[in-house]
Structure formats: C-alpha cells, structure tokens
Amino acid sequence: MKKKLLIVLVCIFPGFAKAQVSEGSIFLGGSFSYTSEKEPANQSSPESKTIGFNSSPSFGYFLSDNFAIGIGANFRSQVTEQDAFERTFTSINLGPFVRYYLPTSGDKFFFMAQSGINFGRAKTEILNPQTTSVSKTSTFNFYISPGFSYFFSDKWALDFQLAGISYNSFDPNTSGDSKNDKSTTFVFGAESFNPSLGFRFFVSK
DSSP states (O other), X not given: OOOOOOEEEEOOOOOOSOOOOOTXXXXXXXXXXXXXXXXXXXXXXXXXXXXXXXEOOEEEEEEETTEEEXXXXXXXEEEXXXXXXXXXXXXXXXXXXXXXXXXXXXXXXXXXXXXXXXXXXXXXXXXXXXXXXXXXXXXXXXEEEEEEEEESSSSEEEEEEOOOEEEEEEETTTTSOOOOOOEEEEEOGGGGOOOEEEEEEEEOO
C-alpha cells in the first residue's frame, strides 16, 4: 500500500499594509512540499522507497492597477531506491510572468489570468552495482492560466488556477548526445483541467 506524506509551508513576510491590486503594490508567495512514498514488494518487483521535495517562490509588482509583472522559480528533487538501484532526479525552472486581475461586484473576489514562460534544466542520475548513467534535459514552457483570487484578509489571498493552455518543449540532448530527439507537447481543452491552489501575501505601496 502506498503511503504519501505531503507538507505545504507558505512563506510569511512581515507587513501591516492593506492587501490590494493597485499600482506600486507587490505580492510575495512561496511554497515547500515534501513527499514520502513506499511501495511494498510484490511478485514482479522488490520494495521501493521515494522521497522528494518541491519549492516554488514567486514575486510580483503592479505596474498599474490590476496588472502585475513578476518572476517565479521552481526547484524539485526526488530520490527513488529499490534494492541496489537508485534514481535521483533534480530540476530547476525560472521565468517571468504577467498577471491581470478582473474586479467583480465584491471587494474580495477577483477573476484573474496569468501568462508566462519558463526555462529549465533537469538531471537524472541512475546508480546500480554495474553502471552509472546521467542524462540531462533542457525545457521550455509557455502557458496561459485562468483562475480566481479570494482575499480572505487584508493581506492574504487564496489563488485557484487551472493549467489552461500550455506549450512545452523537451530537449534531452544537453549532455552532448548527438541524437535529435527533441519533443514538444501542446495542452488545451479537457486535458488542461489541472487545478492548483496557492497563497499570496500583498504589500501596498
């Protein structure tokens, strides 16, 4: 039976200003998740253990009322062990984004849309008693993500976002491999329904 432990921590920043989406304001966000999974042994494979963490800080600045630019990053690491086999995966992604808040009749609820690009690198290392292999991948991602924000206090907002539309490019040849095995994917429609939750802290000008 698989067991999974997920811990999410939100970065807390000091401040006493009222949260708002006005020109000159900034928002800060951050999360950290930790996962631990264990697969028991069966007739076809031995027991395996996987441990990983994921961190996603972000920062935004309002150029005008309701319109912000920002930058976000994502750091991920995962280790899987199975007998003498060990697989380690690490990745880093970084990129700018723009975000627009559409006010509603209520003063706490906003529709919003975010678009951005991300550039990343990933490394996979596989160890066993006979060999050691290392593969590296570069990635590029463009996305448009709709959602909404709810301000449950004068500083904090809860974000709900859908994956929306995205274009992804993967190139596993960054380690010197001469093969041209670059691949791309485009996600839209039913496949793009992949909701996520996040928290943001706002500081007014």
